[in-house]
Each structure stands twice: as C-alpha cells, then as structure tokens.
Amino acid sequence: MKDLDNYILEHIDEEDPVLQELDRETHLKVLGARMLSGNLQGQVLTMLSKMIQPEKILEVGTFTGYSAICLAKGLTETGKLITIEVDDELEYLSARYFEKAGLAGKIEQRIGPALQIIPEIDETFDLVFLDANKREYIDYYNLIFEKVRSGGYIIADNTLWSNKVLQKPSPDDTQTKGIIAFNNTVKTDSRVEKVILPLRDGMTIIRKK
Incomplete structure (x- = not known):
C-alpha cells in the first residue's frame, strides 16, 4: 500500500511550497499533526473547489489551515471562505499561512465552538467542509443544511474513521x-445525493438537491 501511495503522489501535481512549509511546521509544533489534510487530500479538495467555483465556502475545523488554503484556491474572484476553529492557540499559525498563500483577504477566521458560531452566520454557501468534532457531525449537518444553496455541496472528512x-x-x-450516526443520517436523507470516497480516512461528498 505504501508503494501505491508513493506512486499516486509521484503522478499528481507537486505540493504547493507554502503548503509544504505549513505541513512541516505543523508536524514540528502541533499535537495531532496527523489531522492535517496532506498533499493528496488537499489536491482533491482544490480540484473539487475549482470544479464547483464557489462564491462562499464554510469550513468547520480549521486546524492549522491546510485544507482552508486548498479550498480557497477554487473561490471566485470575489469569493470568501469562513473557517471555524475552537482552538484559539492555532489562530496565529493558520493566519500566517493564509497570508503567505496570498489568501488572507479571502479567508475569514472565526474562533470558538462551531455549534455557537454557525447559527450566527447569515450566509448562503456553495460548499461546506466538515472536519471538526466527530461527535457533533450530525449537529453541524443540521445547522448548516438550510445555509447551503440547492445544488451546493457538503464534504465531510473522516467518515470511515480508521x-x-x-x-x-x-x-x-x-x-x-x-461518525456512524452521521453516515446513517446522510444515507437516509432523501434531500441529498451522496458518495463516500475511500480516500485516506474516508471523505463523503454530499450534493443538496
């Protein structure tokens, strides 16, 4: 499997140097660095975002900002990404890399519990990325659903959970x-179309009808 992973990485676009640097610093300084998206998943997120061409993106779970940078690359010229992170100690690190990536003007950071912040956001989103507290995935889904436009997308990470x-x-x-409860909820939700990609720890792509 390791050989196959290496083959895949050798045959996709090279990792953005800013993201390489962010990856290194995250592994050096931050506990739980394995939560970072990494090159393969990051490139998938960028590709999906560029296909969707979103005006507004919501990310639940910033961590150190790798996935936010990847997603923001697909924003329209006037687009905006709002990202929510509960750990205020990570805010400076992610903000520094948003600046390095030339995306600081497109990314708005919100610090605090997502379940409190999401109801306060009065926006309609083309794309939502869920990658925060797995215990709360159903709650996030219910809170953001009406904020996603018809034809919009929700991407949920870690849906195979090792x-x-x-x-x-x-x-x-x-x-x-x-995670199991979330997967079962999405499976039976007739308002959406859905597919699980066995990418890394599982990524579910959900399209609102």
Missing part, C-alpha cells in the same frame, strides 16, 4: 458513534 465504522463501537467511543 475502518471503525465496520465494528460495533465500545460504549465510551463517542467519536465512532458520532
């Missing part, structure tokens, strides 16, 4: 329970 979705979760494994 293949734990195939097993019965332990009583205290609330994150796996959250």
